[in-house]
Structure formats: structure tokens, C-alpha cells
Amino acid sequence: MAGYIGNLALFFSLIFNGFLIFLLITRIRNNNFKNLKTINFFNNSIFFLLLISFLTLIYCFIVSDFSNVAVYQNSHTTKPLIYKISGAWGNHEGSMVLFILILSLFSFVFVRTKVSEKLKFYTVFFQAILILIFLIFLILTSNPFDRMDPKPLQGLGLNPILQDPLLAIHPPFLYFGYVGFSLVFSFALAGLVTNNFDKSWSKIANFWIILPWSLLTIGIGLGSFWAYYELGWGGYWFWDPVENASLMPWLAATALIHSNIVTLKKDKLHSWTALLSIFTFIMSLLGTFLVRSGVLNSVHAFANDPYRGVYILSTILFITFFSLAIFIIKSPKKSLYGKYYFFQRDNFILINNCFLIFFLSVVLVGTVYPIILDAISGKSISVGPIYYHTILAPFLFVFLFFMSHGPLLSWNKEDKFLQIKNFKIFFPISIVISSVIIFLFFDYKDIILILGLLFSVYLIVSVIFDWVSQKKLSLNFGRLVSHFGFGTLIFAIFINAYLSKEINAAMKVGDEIKIQEFTIKFKSINRIKKENYEEVFGNFLVANKDKKVELTPSIRKYDQPVQFTSETSIKTNFIVDYYFAINLSEFEKDKIMVRFYYKPLMFWIWLSILLIAFGGIYQTFRLRNEK
């Protein structure tokens, strides 16, 4: 029953969306931008219909209505309630409903803000086109309310590694982020078509760029945190194509945030800002395609279907072609004109953009190249972490250096000597700090490590310097926090990469081993039976010269589907994580394979990501209050 309602709501939202587009076209033709009542009525209805549809789907999951194919394939009666709910968007069909719902939500909120009517019309129009495209896709290829008869008695269950509280909230954040960029995409097209791409456009766009960017930052952080404690290999970023897919829109949006500031402050760089607005959303779509199509070989590719891939790919090509055509025809003529002096803020933002686009192209090429090479020549190559680290690291150092000085530059006056003076303050301080760290904690030195620490400390020093010399802190608080977070993030990543330690061994109860400076004792084992899995805990005592930690990692055997997962046990003192994971061994039946990781500054990596996101959220609230 509920399924019918959801399906009906979905169809009605499609019909209403058709009406809305028709209405908008006639209004635009007659040049009638007054009276938003009917437009609002349709726009609101679409949102509420989609919301009903989404809630019904959740309801189907909660009551385990297995006559619904999506529920049957992804749920099970013994699954805890929270995973029944999150199961609604933990699968392809449901996540596409969420995707469209967010498209509609942004349109719904946008019409309630203060924007000129003409811009509002066009933005809603482009947003409605996007909703139309994806609704058709949803209904044709992946209807979440498809039914099966007879109704199965039990569902197939959700992949156990996806049964995790963080993973329940990670996709919504990610989607709010990268679907959120649709609004600035539509708004950019609206600005271009109506020749309104100017400072006032930038002012409004700022909010719609930074908000999804902040949410995406949190989404990426949550995903990374999940990978860290759930996958059980001590890693937090694998340069996995699906991770890359979320990083691409993030990098594009970060470039956009900065270029938009130039448009806002100096009324320059319009074309570039417009292009980035379009490009950011296209990166989001590309990410969706990569994840949803099954072209990837990845831990995350849990929903694969080639037909869907073809549809999404042609959709992306259509949207790209169409939006670029608008951009080329209507591109604001002022574009890059205007003066740029090297030691001036706007010029450093150009440099920032150049680097960010480079980072983006590395991630993009690294992710897509193997797929294309395979398609063209049939040769398969793998692009792993080493590629990314090698090509990114040297550029990252220079980027950090520019990032330290950029915000200290003036918008209107070139002042080279002030920066040389700043350099003479920052450089000795960061040399001293990083040397002390290196000589205290590292028994071997590596040039990459030295440069990484040096430049991240340099950035942190410059931000602190900038912070204390602020006259009105609230003005730049968001930026300072985000930049500071970025500095500590890079710092923590480097320390972590070079100071992490790991021990692998096969042990049985009662064993005690001594490797490196650690003593590991396998004290005991105990068993617990839960509703949908059985869990075996190992109790371990890890000690080094200054610390003793008890860790209880476990192995779970899930019933539906039958699958073993290993659950990590992590203890942190905010400086170092003690991380333990166990799994069964094929070769030594009476022993358990244990893995112990010593991971410094992990907490600081998560904190830094939160700081980066917090800076953005602060800024969006400040922007709202300004209005």
C-alpha cells in the first residue's frame, strides 16, 4: 500500500514538474516575471511530493515490505531499526530519490530568498530541468517502488560493512554537498542567460557555494573516518575512485569559492567564476556516474548496472554540452580584463585556482584515465597512491607557500616589501619548529617529510600571524579557521604518514610477543550473540615504555547475507591512536591474525577537517545575517 502511495507521489511530481517547466517557458516567452504564486505552488508541490515519496520508501524499509524490490534486495527483518532506515538510501534506487529530493529542496529554499524575480525564474527553470532529467532516469531505470509477486518472506540483507552508524549519515552529507552545487549551477546559467552575471550575482552565489562545500567537507571527512575504523587496515584515504569522485567537486568548489571572492570584491573574473560554477556541478555528476555505473573496481561500488551507466553518461554529456553552449554564447564580456599585479590578492587567488585546477586534473585523470585506456586499447593499468603522492607532493608545498601569503596581500595595492618582511618572520620560526620536531621524533629523515612539515608549519604560523593582526575578527574568522584547519591537516597527514607503526602476527590465546618497542599480550577470547550477527572478541594488552592499553577487536559473522567482518578497536589519547584488528587465518587454523597499528595525530586529522568545514559554516551564517 505504502509503495503505491510513494510511486504515485513520484509520478505526480514528474507531472507537476512538467507543468512547472511549461509554465516557466510561457512566462519567460511573454517576458512576464511578476507574480510567483503559481510557480511557487508547483515548486512547493514537487518538493512535498518527493518528500512523501522518500518518506514512504523509508516506511517500506522500516516495516520490511518485501514486495518492494529495493527493500527485498537491501533489507532484512533482523536488521536494527537505524539500518533499516539508512538502508533506504544505502542502495542505488533510494539514493537517487534522495538525490532528486535534494535538487528540489534547494529550489524550494532558493525561491524564498531575496533575489530578483527574473533570476529566480530562470534558476527555478534550470533546476526543474535537472529534476526532470533525473526523475525520468529514476522512473525508467531504477524505480524504488518496483514490486515483485509473490512477496518473498525474507530480504537479502544489507552488506554488513555498510551497517554502521556513520555510514547512515555519511551519504546524506555527501549528497547535500554535491547535489547542493546544482543550485549554483542553475543560478550561474540564469545569470548568464539574463546578462546578470555581476557583483550582485556573486554576493548571492557566495552562500550557495559555501554551504554545500561545507557539507561536502563533512561528508568526505565522515567517509574517510568510516574507512579508517571499519575497513581495518589503519588507512583513512585510499585514493579509491569513489573517494576521488567526492574529492573532485570539492576541489572545483574550493577554486570557485576563491574566484567568486574576486568577482565579488573587484568585479573581475566573471567568465571564470561562471565556468567554475558549471564545472563544479559537472564534477558532481561525473562522481555520480562513476559511483553508480559500475565502471569502477572499488570497495564502494555497491550498485552496478551498465544501462544506468549509459543513461547517466549521456545525461552528463547533454548537460555539459548544453551548459557550455550557454556559457560560450552568453559569456560575460568583461571576463579576465582588468589589471593584475603579482603581489596583489586577486593575483594570488588566480595562482590558487591554477593549483587547485591542477590538483583536480590529477585526481580526474588518475581516476578516469585507466577506464579510457582500457576502453581504447584494452590495456589495464592501475593508478594507486604512489602516483598521486608523487605528482601532488611537490606542488602541494608551493601551494602552501602561496596560501600563506595570499590572504596577507592587499586587494588594491601591490606591496612586495611587506611580504618579504613577513617571509623573514615566518620562515625562521617555521624552520625552528619543524627542525625541532624532526630531530625529536624522527630517526630517519626524508626530504618530502621535511618539506611537508616545513610548509605546513609555515602556513600555520602565517595564519596565526594574520589572526592576531585582525582588526575586526568576525570579518575573516571563517577563512582563518578553514586555512588554519588546512595547515594542521597537512601537518597531521605528514606526521602520521612517517610515524605510523604496524605489527602483523599470528597469535593464540595466552601468547605474548615483543616486536619493535611494543609488547602484545593475547589475554582471552569471548563470544556474544546479537540479533543479526555473532561476535567473537579478543582481549589484548598492548604496552610500550610509557603506556598500557587494553584493546578488544572482534570478528563478526553476519547471518544475512553470511559474511565475516572484522571490527577494529581503537583507543586514542588525542595524540596517538592505538588501533587493533583481528581476522581469521586460512593457513594457521588455531591462531588468529592480529594487526596492531600505532597511528599518531589521527584525531588531529579529523579535527582539522571539522575546522575546515566549520570555517565554511561560520561564513554561511555570517552571510545570512548580513542580508
Next chain:
Amino acid sequence: MKKFIFIIIFLILSSNGFSANEELKNKIYKNIRCIVCQGQSIYESNSDFAIDLKKLISKKLDNGENEKQIYEFLISRYGEWIVFNPGLNFNSLALWLLPLIIFMIGGFLIFRLNNRKKK
């Protein structure tokens, strides 16, 4: 100013790539794709394939073979797909060059904009 540069050079020279056998092993494991898994390296997997390969690599290292020889052996057996580091060769040329070209185009545009003022 000169002092700082001197310090950096000193730091660079004093660095040495010390790494124990265990670290080399893990480095190689992390660079070999577990071809029966989904996007994981053999280091991050406990599948039979990964375990067999880890044993094989460890044996080869003990026999005195070096990293490069091991990669060559594995590539000849499983194809280039097995190593995560694509290296620099004909197939991967565009992989390394494309981003660099994009960066240079960006740099060139900024350079031109900076010199526009002199007109």
C-alpha cells in the same frame, strides 16, 4: 637569507632513505593490487590470493631479489594491472603529462595577465 637556504640544503643532505626489510615488504604489498578484491592492495586483503602473493613476495625478497625484479615478475604473470604504481611508460604518458600541461597553461595565462599592465 643565505643561512636559511644553507639550513635547507643541510637538512636535505642529512636525510637518508633508511628502511628495514619489513618496511620494504609492506611497501611492495601496498603497491600490488589484489586482483580478486575490489580496489584493494594485497596488503589490505586476507583473500587467498593476497596471502599467497604475500608469501611469494616475501620468499623472493629472502632470495635476494629486489623490488624491481619482483614487479617485473608479477607484471609478466598478471599484466600491468597488478601494480598500483603505473610508472612512466608509453601507456601512462598522458597520465603524467596531462595535469602538468594544464598547470603550465594556467601558469602561462597568469603570466600574461601579470604583464598586461606594462602596456
